[in-house]
Amino acid sequence: MKAGKEHSKTYFALPFNPAGEGNDYRRAHSIPYRIFDMDNDESVLIGAELWNKIGENKNTYSELLELFNEVGEKYLDRIKKTIWVYNREFFIY
Secondary structure, three states: OOOOOOOOOOOEEEOOOOOOOOOOHHHOOOHHHHOOOOOOOOOEEEOHHHHHHHHOOOOHHHHHHHHHHHHHHHHHHHHHHHHHHHHHHHOOO
């Protein structure tokens, strides 16, 4: 892949790996392999590689997961109640 500007870089990026972080993407999907070498192409960023690139830091992905866990713990009861209300209103048996 080439970018329109001389010093630009172009990526095919996915925010997470559906096969699980560190696993070959092929375990989840095979179609993109027709276009890219999803496991070795430098223009492909999946999961941690993407977030660390965006954050320009090798720890960005880990830090994001920590933040998500903190927020999740803080709001867990509210999330559960919202899901319960949603299920009760829309999935009455």
